Amino acid sequence: MGASQTRSEHKYQDLMDKTGFSVEQIKNLHKRFEQLSGNEETISRENLENIPALANNPIRRQIIGAFFDKRNQHQNEVGSFEEIGFEQFLMVMSHFRPPTLKTTEEERETMRKEKLRFLFNMHDTDNDGTITLEEYRKAVEELLSKSGAIGQEGAKAIADAAMLEVASTNVPHMAPDDFYEGITFEHFEQILKGLEMESRMHIRFLDVDTTTMRCGRSTS
């Protein structure tokens, strides 16, 4: 027992450094990872899409996409993976780590930036640094896709209105021949200033093992 403990800790050490998770959390997530992948080394889109709890999520596609997005791996790469390993899985998850009392102001700021970047990347599907109206519309459409017919029609209008809002708040003195191509990251940051991202975008990664009790549900 003791030997395996140290071994796994050693194995997880660099993951811990990279992602900031604790050993227990990593172990839990690894279990979950194996469960999702069916004990394979890597996980594919299908694996994630088959999670039953996700079935009702309107933006499922975008979220799953984020897992396979190279931009979310902090390595300045673009493009997307076909399959991701545990490390990539963890990296994506690490965006959702909650801040602790010990986190300093700068760390908070970086966390905030990362979280925002994650959301931004989710919308910026073509990775050109801006969320164009086209992309944003698609996002809103998906978001409202569970609202029935009204969602389809309303989504467009809402996306447009939201886009105009962004344009008007960020570029109040635009020259007439300027063209607002879309939301840049700076603007995105600016708009969502009020959302207190760093204190809200996180979930609880339990130290305790809960996967066993979830087994039946997730495989059913």
Added chain:
Amino acid sequence: VVAVCNISSQNRTRMGLNTGHGSSIKEVPIVTFKWHHVETPYLIALWILVAGLAKMVIEANHHVTNVIPESALLICFGFILGGMVWGADKVQTFTLTPTVFFFYLLPQIILDAGYFMPNKLFFGNMGAILIYAIIGTCWNAASLGLSLWGCHKGGAMGDLDIGLLQYLLFGSLMAAVDPVAVIAVFEQVHVNEVLFILVFGESLLNDGVTVVLFNVFDAFVSLGGSQIDAVEIIKGIISFFVVAFGGSLLGFVFGLLVSLLTRCTKNIQIIEPGFIFVLGYLAYLTAEMLSLSAILSIVFCGVCCQKYINANMDEKSVSTVRYTMKVLANGSETMIFVFLGISAIDKTIWVWNTGFILLTLLFIMVYRFIGVFFLTWILNRYRLVPIGFIDQVIMSYGGLRGAVAYGLAVMLDENKIKEKNLMISTTLIVVYFTVIFQGITMKPLVTWLKVKRAAVTELTLIEKVQNKVFDHVLVAIEDISGQIGHNYMRDKWNYFEEKWMSWALMKPSVRKSRDHVFSVFHQLNLKDAMSYVAEGERRGSLEFIRNESAFIDFKKKFGDEFSEAMPDIMANMSDDHGAASDRRRDPVPSVSLEMHEQTMKGMRETEDINTHHLLQQHLYKGRKQHRHRYSRSHFDVNKDENEVQEIFQRTMRSRLESFKSAKMGVAPPKTISKYSKKDQQQKMPNGKSLDRSKSYYSGDEDFEFSEGDSASGYDASGSTFPMRVTYRAGAGIENPAFMPDMDPMTPIQIPPWLMEAELDSGMVAPSQRAQVRLPWTPSNLRRLAPFRASAQSNDSFMLADAPATQQRDDEELPPPPSPPPPPSNRDGGYM
């Protein structure tokens, strides 16, 4: 409703009746003075008036209320009033009695709190709130009682006839943080929402604990120390759970009841807001009757029903409920503070014991701090987002005591508790200290500690959208990572709620169309519409209606709008459109820019409401068959379908005319028909194609392109409309009414408007209309004012080729490619 009922009822009631049928009537009295006949309600009404006036006076000067919170000022005002009453009567006739407070003043405040409760925030922090409310309050009660008792034993406050149990009783009534005081003070401070909900939620929920503690210790005091054994204590603990959870459950049931009821009040819309208040009050009274926690009951009633009743009821009813809720709550709050002040000016209740009073003050402060810090320390080990140190300080400092404590203190039984008056005066001192002193210092403290404030701005649409994305992301990540967390639970609850509760409690018609994002969108639209109307009225609506430039914009905008939704209308409108876009390139500089800007500003909204409104108000007064009738259940004037239709058609027609005539403006007025006719026929294809390309562009690439033209009037540089206005003015066409311009196209163009009119006939009821129209209320109507940026897209396009096309336009397309206006019968020429 005022605290005077009791005194007056003691006084000579029914005295007034004697004057009516006294046996010794010698003659028929013409006028009699029957003060006693009306005394009670009269005094009540007077006090309400006085309290209202007090608030008005206090609020008149914001320099004062910025420093001293309103509640403190109201109490001080109460001191003065009380002094006056005392000076006149030599006895305090008016005090806040527990009956009045608990039955007539408190319920509406709590109902208001529950109804406007930010549910997500509240339930999200439920754990922490419960810990503070239950354990914190017990801790406060016990520590205060025991410490005072200890000090008493130590001889710190002289000779007092108070036993341990009575100290604990006193501690329990002092323990609860008062919701009224907390709301009053924190509302003005604007701390961040989590902090607010923690303090506020605690103050609401700890009532259950206070009531139980108070009742239990009251019973213990009656029983006497020797009678209390383990069984009684266990009973007390059980009663706590029964009281708290029973009260909440009762409130929940009543909430469901209200929701169900509003499902079927369609035909009695006028009284449906009443149900909410009556049932809320019944929830309160029922809980009181069953000796459950009445406050918890009414809180949960409000919390549960808010979503469903807001969806079920007509929009008017919802605003009625909201508004009435605020009126009642605000009024009660004012009364409570005023009477708290008045109650102090009464010699009979004041018993001074320096040791007791000062020690109480000290202990409640110290123990509050200790309690909050200790509990937060425990909570922070489990909370996802820990509560920071500064927030803890504010939470501790925000432990204001208020009228609830005073009401409970007055309810003490003098026979059992010898020092009741000392307790009352101590309670009053504590209340004054916390509300006035802590209330005043709260704001500087918050500023000094740099507590994170709440964002003052409303959520913008994009934030709302983003919030939603956010929720889904969090849930999904929890799902993927296989954690059962907060979000998971919430998602499951939402799902359940969506599927079952909404199904049961909501009208089927509204179930589909409700969505948070939609509602914000809808609200923004409404707001714009309102500002538009206001703008129109401010500028004098007649002139506004006649302003032809407005019509062009209207028209064009409408065109854009409908091109989104109904392409066929667009087809009909295309020539007008072409005209407008063509016109935009007129290079004549503008003089009337400002005027135009205002028009444009007003323009941003669903113009039909506004025109309609304006028309109803000003234009058609003479013509419409205004049925002045009194009805108790309907208050809308003139809802006759045909009439509305007629008005609408006329509006549209006149609009079209003015539009036409405005277009004519390019050409000299006299020769207009010939000139334009000839030109028209030549250039029509050209204009069309131009328009086609434009609309294609706008439809395809970027929606904002279609905004651009309507917003372009804003840019002084790229501005087009203003120029046109002047140009036309220069051409000498001031009044479209003199333009013989009934054109043959009109019949073709009317159908779309009629179609529109059909939709619009329902617009008298905004909610319906909103439902029908919201989906395709296009964004270009929204928030056009600040959209310089949006102007860019089209302008850039326009300006880019402006130099090139300018000449071409001037040469080839001088007049708009609009249909020629033969001087024929124009009906509806009453502009």
